[in-house]
Amino acid sequence: RPPTIIAPSLLSCDFGRLAEESKRMVELGADWLHVDVMDGHFVPNLTLGPPIVQSLRRHTPAFLDCHLMVAQPARWVADFAAAGASMFTFHLEAVECGQAAVRQLIGAVHAAGMLCGLTIKPGTPVEQLLPYLEAGLPDMVLIMSVEPGFGGQAFQPSTMDKVRFLRSRFPDLYIEVDGGLAPSTIQQAADAGANAIVAGSAVFGAPDPGAVICQLRGAVDA
Ligand code: DX5
Ligand code: ZN
Numbered sequence: 001r002p003p004t005i006i007a008p009s010l011l012s013c014d015f016g017r018l019a020e021e022s023k024r025m026v027e028l029g030a031d032w033l034h035v036d037v038m039d040g041h042f043v044p045n046l047t048l049g050p051p052i053v054q055s056l057r058r059h060t061p062a063f064l065d066c067h068l069m070v071a072q073p074a075r076w077v078a079d080f081a082a083a084g085a086s087m088f089t090f091h092l093e094a095v096e097c098g099q100a101a102v103r104q105l106i107g108a109v110h111a112a113g114m115l116c117g118l119t120i121k122p123g124t125p126v127e128q129l130l131p132y133l134e135a136g137l138p139d140m141v142l143i144m145s146v147e148p149g150f151g152g153q154a155f156q157p158s159t160m161d162k163v164r165f166l167r168s169r170f171p172d173l174y175i176e177v178d179g180g181l182a183p184s185t186i187q188q189a190a191d192a193g194a195n196a197i198v199a200g201s202a203v204f205g206a207p208d209p210g211a212v213i214c215q216l217r218g219a220v221d222a
Pocket of ligand 1: 009011012034036067146147148149150151152153178179180181198199200201202
């Protein structure tokens, strides 16, 4: 299994204190910062875009793990690269023109100098990722464990079957999980084989976020 990555989701932080909260999370042991980009169209919520990522980048050298919950993700590759995004993860459901378009988009993300992640919603079959994984194209897959759009939702255990399936076939793959991860649910993700853990409300809502980061890491490392 690849290294354990704990990625607090900034969606749950005070956006008015984005830079301070980001620095605090890194000091408390976060490996990556997860940035949820929503367009009010692909998902029924609206968050932030390249200008905010660019501003945040001026305050931290941290790995910015950008999760694009937007229609037409190809439109935003250049802007996110220029803003300083480290990882550009897009939804397979957001690409309407089939496999060739997905391959082309992964290529464009790499050409722009970012790592590329592919993600699927809970209702999308995991097999849809296989053509790209067998070709070794994405750097990471993100298996959503809630319906994208909002923080603080309940973890869907059935989505871990997808993680188990992928881990059995791709031992070195970066497999990220996102949604409802907390000390109470982390064991299921760890057992299934996830190595990258996104957690929003569980981290930012805790009196001691550092302890939560530590607990999540401990479960995955064990
Ligand atoms: C949901 C986002 C998640 C969200 C997770 O659409 O992709 O990253 O912030 O929040 P929690 O950990 O609270 O479920
Ligand atoms: Zn996310």
